[in-house]
Amino acid sequence: MDNAPQEDLELKALSQALHQLYDPVLDEPLPERLRARRQRWRAPAIAAGWVILGLCAGTIAGWQLHGSRPAIPAQAEVPGFVKRAAVAHATYSPEVRHPVEVGADQEQHLVAWLSKRLGATVRAPKLETMGYALVGGRLLPGDNGPVAHFMYQTAQGRRITLYVRTTAAENRETAFRFAAEGNVKVFYWIDRKLGYALSSADLRREDLLAVADAVYRQLNP
Amino acid sequence: MNDAESIVELIPRLRRYARALTGDHAAADDLVQDTLERAWAKLHLYRRGTDLRAWLFTVMHNVYVNQLRAARPVAQLDEDMPELSQPGRESDGLELRDLDLAIRRLPPDQREVLLLVVLEDMSYDEAAGTLGIPIGTVMSRLARAREKLRAMLSGLPPGGSQLKIVK
Numbered sequence: 550m551d552n553a554p555q556e557d558l559e560l561k562a563l564s565q566a567l568h569q570l571y572d573p574v575l576d577e578p579l580p581e582r583l584r585a586r587r588q589r590w591r592a593p594a595i596a597a598g599w600v601i602l603g604l605c606a607g608t609i610a611g612w613q614l615h616g617s618r619p620a621i622p623a624q625a626e627v628p629g630f631v632k633r634a635a636v637a638h639a640t641y642s643p644e645v646r647h648p649v650e651v652g653a654d655q656e657q658h659l660v661a662w663l664s665k666r667l668g669a670t671v672r673a674p675k676l677e678t679m680g681y682a683l684v685g686g687r688l689l690p691g692d693n694g695p696v697a698h699f700m701y702q703t704a705q706g707r708r709i710t711l712y713v714r715t716t717a718a719e720n721r722e723t724a725f726r727f728a729a730e731g732n733v734k735v736f737y738w739i740d741r742k743l744g745y746a747l748s749s750a751d752l753r754r755e756d757l758l759a760v761a762d763a764v765y766r767q768l769n770p
Numbered sequence: 771m772n773d774a775e776s777i778v779e780l781i782p783r784l785r786r787y788a789r790a791l792t793g794d795h796a797a798a799d800d801l802v803q804d805t806l807e808r809a810w811a812k813l814h815l816y817r818r819g820t821d822l823r824a825w826l827f828t829v830m831h832n833v834y835v836n837q838l839r840a841a842r843p844v845a846q847l848d849e850d851m852p853e854l855s856q857p858g859r860e861s862d863g864l865e866l867r868d869l870d871l872a873i874r875r876l877p878p879d880q881r882e883v884l885l886l887v888v889l890e891d892m893s894y895d896e897a898a899g900t901l902g903i904p905i906g907t908v909m910s911r912l913a914r915a916r917e918k919l920r921a922m923l924s925g926l927p928p929g930g931s932q933l934k935i936v937k
Binding site (some may be wrong): 560566567577644647 | 774785929
């Protein structure tokens with residue numbers, strides 16, 4: 550300790566050198582794998598994690614559909630992709646600084662990019678008439694390859710997200726089905742090659758259904 | 771800001787530390803990714819109001835130690851290291867590249883302490899908490915790390931030189 554001043558000086562020099570060496574890492578753009586949270590969606594992790602999602606399969610009730618799709622009695626089992634969609638909604642919709650990877654100002658690029666990654670033509674429906682403007686989208690890991698995730702919001706900042714995934718060799722259509730995961734409500738359906746899940750935390754079920762119907766009509770004119 | 775957002779904010783800091791710790795771009799991001807996955811899964815164990823950064827660094831430390839255990843012995847890594855440039859040949863002081871190599875030649879436990887205290891600016895107390903070791907151990911590891919760096923970078927006997935920085 551008798552040479553404390555020299556030690557201080559030396560530590561300072563070392564600190565400067567370390568910052569010179571490693572601070573550039575702070576400004577490097579984050580690779581996708583570090584931005585996409587919960588890349589391996591383990592069931593226990595989800596149960597214990599910060600998004601507490603009570604699985605509420607029991608809340609699925611027989612739903613009389615008034616929209617353009619036939620009503621099918623709700624199934625007891627919520628598909629995995631719907632749970633993922635709900636978690637993705639809970640994860641990204643509160644995000645203030647980085648709600649999306651690619652913003653609506655680059656919509657063409659966004660749609661082309663997501664279509665390429667999914668290997669299927671993906672479109673971002675226009676929902677302005679429902680009061681929702683496209684915020685943008687991101688690519689997420691899914692159980693069947695990459696997933697497209699679009700976010701929309703109202704002028705008041707209320708957000709809904711549309712989760713689009715490719716289905717494994719399915720070529721069928723289903724009715725709208727409803728599920729609630731925690732406080733996230735989801736309408737989901739399968740339309741040939743693609744599965745859709747539309748999520749909201751604050752819309753009433755019938756209002757969310759109206760948006761789901763608008764999405765479906767746009768994608769199937 | 772909620773915990774999840776705070777974690778996202780801290781990712782660049784985790785990356786910087788991981789890069790310094792591993793000395794390798796891909797290995798560092800692997801370490802960060804494993805750390806984040808574990809952190810998301812264990813977030814319920816984090817006590818709000820305590821230092822989230824220290825908690826994340828603790829998670830990373832545990833992941834790192836597990837990775838070291840699973841990997842081949844560290845001594846073998848040293849043999850693969852390129853030689854440091856000749857010390858003393860140029861009188862204008864420390865080359866940053868040499869410092870990078872020298873840091874990677876430190877034993878992992880000393881390297882962690884050095885980086886937490888000098889790069890991450892943690893107090894001895896915080897570093898001790900993060901690594902789960904006594905403060906005295908932090909101080910002795912730091913002293914040993916600095917001594918070794920001095921020796922490697924100066925070619926002089928430990929304690930005999932002073933780092934100079936090339937701007």
